[in-house]
Amino acid sequence: MVGKDLCLFDIDGTLTLSRQRITPKMKTFLSELQKKVSVGLVGGSDLSHITEQMEDEQLVETFDYVFAQNGLLAYKQGKLIGKESILGHMGEEKLQPFINFCLEYMSKLRLPAKRGNFIEFRSGLINVCPVGRSCNQKEREEFAAYDKVHNIRESFIDALKKKFPDIGLTYVIGGQISFDCFPIGWDKTFCLKHIDKSAYPNIHFFGDRTFPGGNDYELFIHKDVIGHSVTSPEDTMQQDYKGFISAKDAYGKDRVTIYEYIGHVQESRCQIAQTKIENLPGKVNLPSFFINQLQNYYGIAVCSNTGNLSSSTKCYCLFHCSSVEKPMHGQCSIRKDSWCFYQRA
Numbered sequence: 001m002v003g004k005d006l007c008l009f010d011i012d013g014t015l016t017l018s019r020q021r022i023t024p025k026m027k028t029f030l031s032e033l034q035k036k037v038s039v040g041l042v043g044g045s046d047l048s049h050i051t052e053q054m055e056d057e058q059l060v061e062t063f064d065y066v067f068a069q070n071g072l073l074a075y076k077q078g079k080l081i082g083k084e085s086i087l088g089h090m091g092e093e094k095l096q097p098f099i100n101f102c103l104e105y106m107s108k109l110r111l112p113a114k115r116g117n118f119i120e121f122r123s124g125l126i127n128v129c130p131v132g133r134s135c136n137q138k139e140r141e142e143f144a145a146y147d148k149v150h151n152i153r154e155s156f157i158d159a160l161k162k163k164f165p166d167i168g169l170t171y172v173i174g175g176q177i178s179f180d181c182f183p184i185g186w187d188k189t190f191c192l193k194h195i196d197k198s199a200y201p202n203i204h205f206f207g208d209r210t211f212p213g214g215n216d217y218e219l220f221i222h223k224d225v226i227g228h229s230v231t232s233p234e235d236t237m238q239q240d241y242k243g244f245i246s247a248k249d250a251y252g253k254d255r256v257t258i259y260e261y262i263g264h265v266q267e268s269r270c271q272i273a274q275t276k277i278e279n280l281p282g283k284v285n286l287p288s289f290f291i292n293q294l295q296n297y298y299g300i301a302v303c304s305n306t307g308n309l310s311s312s313t314k315c316y317c318l319f320h321c322s323s324v325e326k327p328m329h330g331q332c333s334i335r336k337d338s339w340c341f342y343q344r345a
């Protein structure tokens, strides 16, 4: 049986300002939203940090899903449903040669300073830091400047890839002094392993770092998810929830078919738009936020126009991408009962 939609939210920059606590306004927004849809959190940090940020000791019971460390620790309605660690996943056999190589490589580096804590072993990743995480602020900045010129971290990663081509790790340079190593696929899409997709007509995801290289990107573009890009917690509260919530109950028993159709329309229309733009001389790719916006509008358009799907979806999207300064109703039909308000004769 198909139930309510599931809305997943990134935390930092989406529900709260970066590393800050949730506002009362956002708390109210989430509890109102929970009356209409299922809600889950997908954070990169550990559970204690998320609990603190969300100011809720009963966090795992409050929400339908809570995914800490991108889902390595997973809770569903208060019950622990998944726990994974890099040690459990890879085993000492594979890990130790890797760590040994890192230590050996770093022992040969000549840097402005070297302190302590060169390898930090966390449950979901290994953080490698050539200057050592116990360096002070000045040493940190010195390393960052040195790294910019000498590409210390980049060359280090190249060496690791060469030495361990099949180890199944991926590497991400973050911050000023270190890089992370974690198993391929252990990004935010990891949380989807714990979700029964057939239980939800749609799974939405809202994140702020949805551009390539951002930590929300993989989940944002995942085929099983409708991605929404936000710019701030304030923007998260302004998203078009009405559109997909109101659309949800419009089709009764045919709901699944309609939703499949919506997914198809969203995807194919956006692909067409992208191809057209790419073929224009001197044009770059459509920005992801625009594709995202288009997808939302196509989805809403299908839901609101059962009578004449093909022309109305096109029309709806153009209408919504139009502005007073730049009207785009050229493709909307001109007649008395035209779907397009502006073209009704």
Ligand SMILES: [Mg+2]
Binding pocket: 010, 011, 012, 013, 014, 207, 208, 209, 216
């Ligand atoms: Mg974020």
